[in-house]
Amino acid sequence: MKKIYPLILLVMLSLSSCAEDLDDNLKAAVTTQFNFTHNWNGLPVTAADFNTVKFANENSDSLSIERLRYVISDLTFTREHGEQLIIEGHHLIDVSEDIGLVYSPELEIPTGLYTNVSFTFGLNNEYNAQNHLDLNSVSFNVPEMLGGGYHYMQMDGKFIAASGEEVGYNYHSIRAVDNPGSNPTFPQDTFFTVDLGAINLENNATFEVKMDISEWYKNPNLWDLNELHTVLMPNSEAQILMRENGQSVFSLGTVTQ
Amino acid sequence: MKYWSVFVVFVMVLSSCSTDDSKGSVSYEAMPTPLPLNIPPVFQENVLGPIIPNNNPQTVEGVALGKKLFFDTILSGDETQSCATCHSPQHAFSDVTPTSAGIDGDFGTRNTMPLFNLAWNYGERFNWDGSDLSIERQAITPVENPIEMHSNWEGVIAKLKDHPEYPELFKKAFGELPISKTLTTKAIAQFERTLISGNSKFDNYLMGEVDLSPQEQNGLNVFMDEARGDCFHCHGSPSNPLWTDNMFHNNGLDAVFTDLGLGTVTGDPSDNGKFKSPSLRNLAYTAPYMHDGRFETLDEVINHYSEGLQNSSTIDPLMKKVSQGGVQLSAQDKADLKAFLLSLSDPSFINNPDFIN
Numbered sequence: 001m002k003k004i005y006p007l008i009l010l011v012m013l014s015l016s017s018c019a020e021d022l023d024d025n026l027k028a029a030v031t032t033q034f035n036f037t038h039n040w041n042g043l044p045v046t047a048a049d050f051n052t053v054k055f056a057n058e059n060s061d062s063l064s065i066e067r068l069r070y071v072i073s074d075l076t077f078t079r080e081h082g083e084q085l086i087i088e089g090h091h092l093i094d095v096s097e098d099i100g101l102v103y104s105p106e107l108e109i110p111t112g113l114y115t116n117v118s119f120t121f122g123l124n125n126e127y128n129a130q131n132h133l134d135l136n137s138v139s140f141n142v143p144e145m146l147g148g149g150y151h152y153m154q155m156d157g158k159f160i161a162a163s164g165e166e167v168g169y170n171y172h173s174i175r176a177v178d179n180p181g182s183n184p185t186f187p188q189d190t191f192f193t194v195d196l197g198a199i200n201l202e203n204n205a206t207f208e209v210k211m212d213i214s215e216w217y218k219n220p221n222l223w224d225l226n227e228l229h230t231v232l233m234p235n236s237e238a239q240i241l242m243r244e245n246g247q248s249v250f251s252l253g254t255v256t257q
Numbered sequence: 258m259k260y261w262s263v264f265v266v267f268v269m270v271l272s273s274c275s276t277d278d279s280k281g282s283v284s285y286e287a288m289p290t291p292l293p294l295n296i297p298p299v300f301q302e303n304v305l306g307p308i309i310p311n312n313n314p315q316t317v318e319g320v321a322l323g324k325k326l327f328f329d330t331i332l333s334g335d336e337t338q339s340c341a342t343c344h345s346p347q348h349a350f351s352d353v354t355p356t357s358a359g360i361d362g363d364f365g366t367r368n369t370m371p372l373f374n375l376a377w378n379y380g381e382r383f384n385w386d387g388s389d390l391s392i393e394r395q396a397i398t399p400v401e402n403p404i405e406m407h408s409n410w411e412g413v414i415a416k417l418k419d420h421p422e423y424p425e426l427f428k429k430a431f432g433e434l435p436i437s438k439t440l441t442t443k444a445i446a447q448f449e450r451t452l453i454s455g456n457s458k459f460d461n462y463l464m465g466e467v468d469l470s471p472q473e474q475n476g477l478n479v480f481m482d483e484a485r486g487d488c489f490h491c492h493g494s495p496s497n498p499l500w501t502d503n504m505f506h507n508n509g510l511d512a513v514f515t516d517l518g519l520g521t522v523t524g525d526p527s528d529n530g531k532f533k534s535p536s537l538r539n540l541a542y543t544a545p546y547m548h549d550g551r552f553e554t555l556d557e558v559i560n561h562y563s564e565g566l567q568n569s570s571t572i573d574p575l576m577k578k579v580s581q582g583g584v585q586l587s588a589q590d591k592a593d594l595k596a597f598l599l600s601l602s603d604p605s606f607i608n609n610p611d612f613i614n
Binding site for chain 2: 052
């Protein structure tokens with residue numbers, strides 16, 4: 001019997017020790033999933049809505065969408081004192097092909113209060129200059145004469161021009177560039193941060209990230225497709241307008257956990 | 258006490274050995290030898306790896322069998338045509354006529370697609386209309402198509418089984434599995450995956466081994482310039498040296514469709530008139546061009562994009578200035594673009610002894 005007492009004591013101490021760790025040092029980590037949904041002024045949009053002239057932008061241009069794909073990067077969870085947990089890398093969303101609409105980062109996130117969840121629309125300049133085999137493989141590149149790197153977004157479709165004819169448009173967002181050629185210059189960054197807001201992460205969480213496509217055409221710059229519908233990649237002014245309009249495109253939808 | 262544990266483990270190990278031995282004499286069946294694809298450096302550095310199905314790994318024996326089958330007329334009804342009859346090696350495995358004649362002299366409606374870099378077709382939709390979802394499946398159709406080889410698989414398999422060489426070749430490639438349509442097309446697919454082209458002048462330029470001529474350099478600029486050629490959105494770039502996006506587009510060939518292309522396969526009217534973007538490699542050897550072989554020369558192709566576009570409801574929005582017929586390239590830009598495109602041709606591919614019978 002004397003031998004059993006030390007054993008019981010040891011077990012009690014072990015259990016007590018575990019409890020302290022869980023409370024004070026070890027935070028549980030949870031998985032996150034980001035579901036990208038798309039709408040036009042609140043009406044849901046999927047690939048099934050593509051290829052038909054069924055949308056009207058703020059400038060009253062009737063238009064279709066035939067191709068929509070974009071890249072996001074550096075998903076970031078920010079704590080109260082500015083500490084950031086950054087999931088490095090990028091994720092391509094191709095609405096037209098129903099590819100990448102769900103993004104499930106491998107990295108698990110500690111539970112707790114985060115003052116902001118954010119991501120980069122497009123790629124920051126340093127990352128954009130790197131070689132990304134997956135983006136090369138789907139021809140998402142920007143020509144070297146325009147600085148190289150990758151598209152941030154490729155939205156193609158057709159609109160009814162003022163002449164009444166159906167005309168193709170290519171709303172392609174890239175890093176704004178001037179002086180195309182061997183020594184291009186870059187007037188302003190055009191990737192931007194999308195803030196989704198605060199979250200108290202308690203369990204595995206699913207975030208809905210909503211893109212209101214109509215916002216690309218209206219806020220704050222009223223977009224006239226008759227004026228700006230193609231060859232926008234070498235047009236730095238158009239790229240800066242896209243960046244400005246992009247600020248109100250994304251919002252946080254439902255969060256479940 | 259601990260010696261007992263060691264003893265028990267020792268006995269278990271011995272017992273395990275004994276169990277194996279009790280099965281009698283072990284037969285050492287020759288296993289096929291793995292044969293990794295010979296991936297060009299420009300691919301390794303720029304694009305994702307090849308697609309090889311788990312149930313059909315590349316092997317020396319499988320590729321050898323596939324090559325023999327590819328060049329063998331035994332697959333056709335009257336034993337006059339092989340795969341290579343239409344997929345001619347010296348033409349980058351394409352045909353010189355707009356469409357190809359089958360064993361009965363009947364012509365199809367589509368141009369024979371060249372065969373190279375097939376393992377980098379990430380979407381795995383093959384044919385001009387994307388109708389076959391793997392190389393293995395693609396290899397099934399021509400054998401039984403009445404306007405192609407006009408045979409039937411049952412008869413082909415019977416002939417292969419009775420052949421003096423094939424049974425042993427199948428055994429080496431696939432073991433004791435009986436000769437079948439599945440194994441036959443697997444072998445052909447293995448051979449076709451080895452048809453890799455990545456040694457053109459432009460590939461060597463990317464590797465820093467040669468320079469482009471001023472004409473080729475300007476042609477590249479036309480290709481990459483959204484305001485001029487704007488070819489890169491569909492046909493790759495120096496960063497995507499496959500020179501195709503592997504996708505389907507209506508490139509403005511017709512105002513009224515006689516061939517619905519992808520639309521026939523999907524049943525979606527918005528896919529009507531869409532065909533696969535072919536790779537621009539080896540254009541020097543693959544005339545005539547387009548899904549129906551309507552253009553005999555590269556000049557005609559360039560003129561089409563410059564002045565010949567036909568509008569239709571499904572024309573790709575990437576086709577510029579459709580109402581004017583196209584991007585209106587200057588004569589100099591056209592000539593330079595052609596020079597650049599020809600720099601993507603790879604003589605070592607069509608002369609590779611591994612690819613010739």
